[in-house]
Amino acid sequence: MAVKDLREWIDILEEKRDLKRIKAEVDWDEEIGAITREVSSAYGPALLFETIKDHRNTLCRRLFTNLTGSRERVCGLLGLSEGTSYRELVPILKERFSHPVKPIQVKSGPVKENIVKGDAVDLYQLPVPKWNPLDGGRYIMTSASTVTTDPETGRHNAGTYRGMISSKKTISVLLATTQGWGEHFTKYRKRGEEMPVAVVLGQDPTLFIAASTPVSHSEYEMAGSLRGAPVELVKCETSDLLVPANAEIVIEGKISPDPKSFEAEGPFSEYPGYYGGRKSPKHTIRVECLTYRNDPIFTGCLTGASPGRTNECTMWTPAAYSAVAWHYLERAGVANVLAVWRGKWPEVMRVQIRKTHRGHAQQVANALWGSHIANYTAKHLIVVDEDIDIFDGEAIEWALAYRVNAGMGDIAFFPGTSGSMLDPSVPIEERDSVKYGHGRWTRVLVDATINWELEPQEQYGGHRYPPLGTSISPKMEETLKRRWKEYGF
Numbered sequence: 001m002a003v004k005d006l007r008e009w010i011d012i013l014e015e016k017r018d019l020k021r022i023k024a025e026v027d028w029d030e031e032i033g034a035i036t037r038e039v040s041s042a043y044g045p046a047l048l049f050e051t052i053k054d055h056r057n058t059l060c061r062r063l064f065t066n067l068t069g070s071r072e073r074v075c076g077l078l079g080l081s082e083g084t085s086y087r088e089l090v091p092i093l094k095e096r097f098s099h100p101v102k103p104i105q106v107k108s109g110p111v112k113e114n115i116v117k118g119d120a121v122d123l124y125q126l127p128v129p130k131w132n133p134l135d136g137g138r139y140i141m142t143s144a145s146t147v148t149t150d151p152e153t154g155r156h157n158a159g160t161y162r163g164m165i166s167s168k169k170t171i172s173v174l175l176a177t178t179q180g181w182g183e184h185f186t187k188y189r190k191r192g193e194e195m196p197v198a199v200v201l202g203q204d205p206t207l208f209i210a211a212s213t214p215v216s217h218s219e220y221e222m223a224g225s226l227r228g229a230p231v232e233l234v235k236c237e238t239s240d241l242l243v244p245a246n247a248e249i250v251i252e253g254k255i256s257p258d259p260k261s262f263e264a265e266g267p268f269s270e271y272p273g274y275y276g277g278r279k280s281p282k283h284t285i286r287v288e289c290l291t292y293r294n295d296p297i298f299t300g301c302l303t304g305a306s307p308g309r310t311n312e313c314t315m316w317t318p319a320a321y322s323a324v325a326w327h328y329l330e331r332a333g334v335a336n337v338l339a340v341w342r343g344k345w346p347e348v349m350r351v352q353i354r355k356t357h358r359g360h361a362q363q364v365a366n367a368l369w370g371s372h373i374a375n376y377t378a379k380h381l382i383v384v385d386e387d388i389d390i391f392d393g394e395a396i397e398w399a400l401a402y403r404v405n406a407g408m409g410d411i412a413f414f415p416g417t418s419g420s421m422l423d424p425s426v427p428i429e430e431r432d433s434v435k436y437g438h439g440r441w442t443r444v445l446v447d448a449t450i451n452w453e454l455e456p457q458e459q460y461g462g463h464r465y466p467p468l469g470t471s472i473s474p475k476m477e478e479t480l481k482r483r484w485k486e487y488g489f
């Protein structure tokens with residue numbers, strides 16, 4: 001079932017007629033982004049741009065995007081039937097995220113076919129789009145996995161983190177201290193050392209999914225589990241970092257803790273559907289080496305989503321984040337969680353429980369907000385009972401209407417927590433990326449389960465709530481079935 005690499009994924013999509021090759025020359029400056037926005041908002045095919053302005057003769061000439069732009073495509077990638085619903089996908093992903101598959105190290109691989117070091121490095125050789133009109137530059141790290149290691153344990157982390165080309169040999173980035181690489185960077189900084197990084201471009205898309213999800217294990221192990229076979233890794237040229245042997249391109253470099261090395265970064269069209277971050281000096285990767293396959297294929301993607309306008313990541317981030325959140329709840333020992341669903345935007349998360357005690361929803365909130373997934377997720381948490389379908393917006397609205405009484409403590413605030421730097425409802429000063437490395441959220445629990453402080457009532461047949469008024473009796477169901485045609489239907 002495993003897709004070997006990006007090229008095999010392209011072949012599979014081509015065979016399924018789910019790939020569009022665009023041969024007409026297109027401009028990297030806004031045009032590729034605009035086409036991609038239109039196509040992904042219509043859940044259209046994957047796109048391979050084959051002729052890009054200024055890149056007819058550069059070391060990389062082609063760009064692949066929208067590679068995971070429909071639910072069917074994502075299910076195909078995971079070896080599942082295309083009809084698999086999100087309701088079914090979440091527990092499947094939870095299972096896979098709970099069963100890591102260790103990567104294996106190999107001596108060499110296609111990514112070593114070409115090696116460029118030192119002065120020969122020129123990032124403008126890559127067809128990197130300026131995706132959106134007000135982006136601060138050409139964002140090179142959008143579907144890249146940025147690999148770092150913990151200097152104490154050697155443990156690898158791979159994350160999807162934005163970065164833009166700031167010169168021929170530098171990439172300025174938005175480095176959040178609460179993210180995997182941020183935790184590593186804090187340790188390097190305390191030692192007064194630079195952090196080695198490797199930016200992996202053009203990978204088997206399961207690694208893109210793992211690296212974009214706050215998983216509890218190594219992303220390589222998670223990608224191995226998602227694809228059903230170990231990821232093959234090779235050592236970098238300028239550090240001990242391990243990177244996928246079949247990647248299209250790997251950029252090796254260092255990030256210095258010295259603010260003098262910082263270069264301008266931002267803004268960028270971000271996941272909330274608004275531009276995020278201002279143009280200001282930020283941490284910067286000093287590139288030392290490029291390795292790449294012959295005739296490499298660059299990959300990138302759009303991020304922002306607003307109502308009716310979307311991007312490929314929203315086809316799987318809700319399911320992947322829901323699966324990991326559920327996994328963390330299980331690990332914390334929270335019993336009777338029946339389903340978890342994060343919508344298109346990570347700020348709102350819904351959890352369905354079979355309530356067994358007072359404070360059950362509060363326990364869910366504490367466990368979730370205390371876990372790694374909460375860094376960018378679950379600002380607003382809605383917990384519902386088992387009869388509320390969390391995939392149904394109307395059911396959620398009904399629960400919010402009739403199972404929430406703020407006067408009885410059903411809404412709780414938890415101020416002063418770290419949160420997203422990109423949520424525009426938070427004052428800019430409170431999410432200064434260089435000063436704090438993260439944003440500040442007041443989290444909200446909406447306990448939309450039936451409040452057990454409401455005493456059972458005799459007039460409600462001994463229940464806390466009145467009987468459901470919209471049901472018809474079994475006797476009438478029988479009658480209607482029998483007489484339906486007679487009524488003239």
Ligand SMILES: Cc1cc2nc3c(=O)[nH]c(=O)nc-3n(C[C@H](O)[C@H](O)[C@H](O)COP(=O)(O)O)c2cc1C
Nearest residue numbers: 158159160161162176179180181211212213214313
């Ligand atoms: C397309 C895309 C772009 C992302 N960009 C960033 C980013 O610029 N900075 C960031 O901290 N997280 C970003 N994320 C979210 C992280 O990838 C996500 O939080 C992931 O869990 C990070 O890995 P980590 O948990 O190992 O840090 C992005 C996610 C996606 C899907």
Ligand SMILES: [Mn+2]
Nearest residue numbers: 157158180215
């Ligand atoms: Mn991680």
